[in-house]
Amino acid sequence: MKNILIGLVLTTFLISCGNEKPHESSDGPLKLMALPSPADSLSAEPFLFSDIKGDVYLSWIDRSGDSSKFMFSVLEGDKWSAPKLIAKGKDWFVNWADFPMLASDGNGSLIAHFLEKSDSSTFAYDVKITTSADGGNEWSSPVTLHDDGKKAEHGFVSMAAYENGYFISWLDGRNASMEGHEGHEGHHGEMTLRGTYVDGSGKKMNEWQLDARTCDCCQTSTSITANGPVVIYRDRTEDEVRDMSIVRLVDGKWTSPRTIYPDNWKISGCPVNGPASGAKGNTLAIAWYSATDKNAQVKLIFSKDGGASFEEPIRIDEGKAIGRVDLVMMDDSSAMVSWMEGAAIKAVQVFANGKKGDTHIIATSTESRSSGFPQMVRSGDGLLFAWTDDNAKTIRVAALRK
Template identity: 50%
Template sequence: MNNTNFTSLILLLITFISCSSPNQSKQQSMLLDVPFETDSTKTYAEPYLMTTATGQTYMSWIEEGENGAELRYAYFDQGKWKSPQSIASGNNWFINWADYPQIASKDGKSMLSFFLQKSGESTYAYDIQFMSSLDGKNWSAPKTLHDDGLQAEHGFVSMLSYDENYLVSWLDGRNSAGQMDQHNHQSGSMAAMTLRAAILSPEGKKLQEWEIDNRTCDCCQTSVALTNNGPVVVYRDRGITEVRDIAISRLINGEWTQPKTIFQDNWQIKGCPVNGPRAASKNNSLAVAWFSAAKGQPEVKVIFSTDGGENFEKPIKINMAPSIGRVDIVMIDESTAYVSWMEKGEIKAKKVHQNGTSEEAITIAKTTEERASGFPQMTIAKEGLLFAWTDTEGKGTRIKSKLLKTH
């Protein structure tokens, strides 16, 4: 290569770097560590983040020690985690990297939470036990969410505040009771999991329950969102030919609509990918993020709806390199969302717009792709965009969190 060509190449690289990196560098500089205190005798995992309609942000997680497991939560304020409190504890819980407890709240006082408890000797026989609180401090005794009374798999819960009550959705294995020991979830190996939903009062009374879908993917997370038209549930469906694409059902006039695929990836897979969708809403705009590996292409996609999930626009591909999914999404206005996902051992986040444009992805943290690293979480706090995840590097497991200053 002569000097003229070499000089031209250097100038081209300088131009590329100067055009592509300032925005990413600026965003990275606005990413701050948020300390989370731990006890060296315990392990910490399965964080879940949520922000109420009135602006309070919380994180729930599980601590494990010599005496069993404990579900706890803390309040996020002025860049710090404050006032950690216990919700429940036990030594017969089902603790799983993908099926994690959550917390929901109307206003920072009325709250709802749950954990998973073993119901029999079968590995995947466990129940959903939920608790309610009217002051955020005193919690009711646990109650079983479902009433089938069978030793079967029940989990992958999603929930939100709805009117004066709470909407809860979950995967229910009552039709496959007694077939869960191997947990293969292979074609023809067992009766299918079902998708159910219920309305709970702030006091924890079940007011109504439905079966939404009688054949769903077996162990992918569900997601709920609230639009102006009413609540929606988004989940991974399961067709007769083992196509497992993302579907939606909407609660209209007290009845759930016939489930409808939001986009036909036509991902045919004879087993559960353990990779559920996440949905977020702002007024009547809805955004859904999900993972698919149709045709051997591992992709993270986002799709928008402007009419509460009745119709969807074209999907937008998010990842640049092969991804393992584990997505989350929040909406910052009616046409803009932030989506997070895992890619090449990193937690990534990107701002994406309804018109298909997006900003450069930023790296939130390095992580592993082990199951124990779980599903990174994201929520909109008063101070910015808040992230939390399970860190498995070093001895034991810990929870880490960061704040992206967006304003």
């Protein structure tokens, strides 16, 4: 009965699109279809991931018991595998915007991360990583990703399979904390961006400081271009301009931070609204949110040389954007972008030449923080979406296919 009701609700969303008809292609229009969710209990913080073989993973936090349970499932046709436990704990830092995630190398190796409290103060927590060599049946004992030993903020992780292991980036508050002080007002230094390479067992091989001063709590985004890893994040200047920047690993060395486009958004606090990126070869696409002069916008920008230079940005929102973007490369000249327009979760295909397809309304949620960040991933010849149903306090899943 639950799945029938979800289907009726999604059908209503499609009817409500008005002129926003499904994108027409040679194989017919794209159609939205509800799928059962493996996270059918009290759950939130969904994360979708697709590996190099096209296998789709959904992870989430199960909140139905007295501890946080980090779960995942793999899509098999239109059904999900039985959920498996990655880790659980009672002392985790669980946040609507800074959620656990996992990655796979496509050969049975998996890595996952979550946040664990390191002190009684609210913003003191560590990034813990755990690995599996058998497709997620057994997981290693979690270890701390960073080695600074500070009781400070560490989070907003992004990671991707790279060479024979994984590249991981995160925001690191080792220089920004006053240990024993409560809240962000305890900062007396700078939030930094750091990166590391770990092998398949989670052993850290290298670590770098990538930017010495960044925005405090926006997600980072990592993509692997033909030239190597790139990290996109919200930067922070001395006069509080918080635009998107990029760093790139080129010939074994990291480039200096560079603004991808000067929005010149000056804001005294963190908007908690990070970028999303994707790469196919050396075509790199980045979506982000800004609100310069209170003019909220979602934009997309392309690079044809792995992030060394960029084309002009393309605005994709319709005037009521609140951000929370995601991005999937469709080919080497277009990307699908999802975002929230008020309470609506929308998606549109955008081409490097500036053309856009029709906008699809995937679902409606709420603008509250507890609705989280909707997720999108490539699945076969279509797309898969996951989001938190803020009213039912559970995770919904839908596919957009031909």
